[in-house]
Amino acid sequence: MSASTHPIARRLSSLGESDRSLLALVMGLPLIDGIFPALVLAGALENPLDAIQIGLLIFGGSATVAVVLGEMDGTPREQARTVLVVGVPLILVAALQAAIAPSIASVLDLVTFERFAALVIAAIAAKTASARIGEYLPGPGVIIALGLLASLDPEGATFEILADPMLVANALLAAGIGVGFALSLAVFGPVLRRYVDVDRFRFGCALALGILPLSLLGMAFGQAPLAVLVVAGLFALDPDGEEGDEATAKQPTQSAADRAHRTDGGVRRSHDDAAEPGEEDSTVGESAIYDPYPSDDGTDTAGRAPWM
Incomplete structure (x- = not known):
C-alpha cells in the first residue's frame, strides 16, 4: 500500500x-x-x-x-x-x-x-x-x-x-x-x-x-x-x-481434465482402468473417462419415480 x-x-x-x-x-x-x-x-x-x-x-x-x-x-x-x-x-x-x-x-x-x-x-x-x-x-x-x-x-x-x-x-x-x-x-x-x-x-x-x-x-x-x-x-x-x-505462484495449475472432474460430477478413472482388454489405446486417447458417483443409480426400475 x-x-x-x-x-x-x-x-x-x-x-x-x-x-x-x-x-x-x-x-x-x-x-x-x-x-x-x-x-x-x-x-x-x-x-x-x-x-x-x-x-x-x-x-x-x-x-x-x-x-x-x-x-x-x-x-x-x-x-x-x-x-x-x-x-x-x-x-x-x-x-x-x-x-x-x-x-x-x-x-x-x-x-x-x-x-x-x-x-x-x-x-x-x-x-x-x-x-x-x-x-x-x-x-x-x-x-x-x-x-x-x-x-x-x-x-x-x-x-x-x-x-x-x-x-x-x-x-x-x-x-x-x-x-x-x-x-x-x-x-x-x-x-x-x-x-x-x-x-x-x-x-x-x-x-x-x-x-x-x-x-x-x-x-x-x-x-x-x-x-x-x-x-x-x-x-x-x-x-x-x-x-x-x-508458494502460490509456484503452485501447479489444474489441467482441463481435473477441472472437468470437479464440475461434471463424475469419478475419474485412470487410463489403464478405462481400457478394456483387447481395445486399442487410440480409442481412449489422452482424455480421461469418468464414471458416475456410486450413489448415482442409472437403472430403470419399474415403479420407481425418476428422482428416487
Whole structure:
C-alpha cells in the first residue's frame, strides 16, 4: 500500500514534492489544521497513557505508515534521517501549542468545544476508512473553526504561557511517540514491507479513531482506542509474507481434465482402468473417462419415480 491508496495521504501527495515534504505534511497536519490543539483543549492529554494514545493515533497512524513504507526511497539510514529532520520541529511546535492552550481555553466554553473536537476526530476516522465518504464531509479545519465560533466566551480571557507544565510534557511525549513510531517504520521498513498488510492496519486505525470521540465525551472507554490500535497491528501482520506469494505462484495449475472432474460430477478413472482388454489405446486417447458417483443409480426400475 502506498500513499496513492490511502485516502488522506493521497490527498496530500500532490502537495509534497519530495519524501520529506510529504512526510512533513502528513505528520504535521494535526498541528496545521488544529486537530492537536483541539485535543489538548478537550482534555485528551491528561496523563502519559493518553499522550501515548494520541501520539500513535494522530501523529503516527495509517497515513504515516503509508508514506514511510509506500513512498519513501533510500536506505533505512537515509529514511531515518528524513524522519528526524521532520520530527524535531514537529515536537517543538506541539509543545508550543500545548503551552498556549490554557490561554485559548480561557476564552472558550470547553463543554461545547469538546463536542466539536469529538466530531472532528469522527470525521477523520470516516475519511481514513473510505475516500468516498470523506468527499461528503467537511475538512477538520472547518469543523474546528465552527467549534471555536460556537464556544467563544471572551469574558474570562487570560494570557499565560506554561500555565500547565504537565500538559506541555504530555504534548512532548505525544509528539515524541509519533516521531518514534515513524522512525521505527523507517528502520525496520525492509522487513515490515514484506510482513505487514497496511490496508488491515488502516481499517484498524479508523476503528480506533472512531472510538476516541466517545472517550472525549466522557464515556468510560479510557485507553480502549490504544488497545484497538495494538490489536489492529497484530492482525496486520502476515507471517507468510512473500513466501506465501511465491508458494502460490509456484503452485501447479489444474489441467482441463481435473477441472472437468470437479464440475461434471463424475469419478475419474485412470487410463489403464478405462481400457478394456483387447481395445486399442487410440480409442481412449489422452482424455480421461469418468464414471458416475456410486450413489448415482442409472437403472430403470419399474415403479420407481425418476428422482428416487
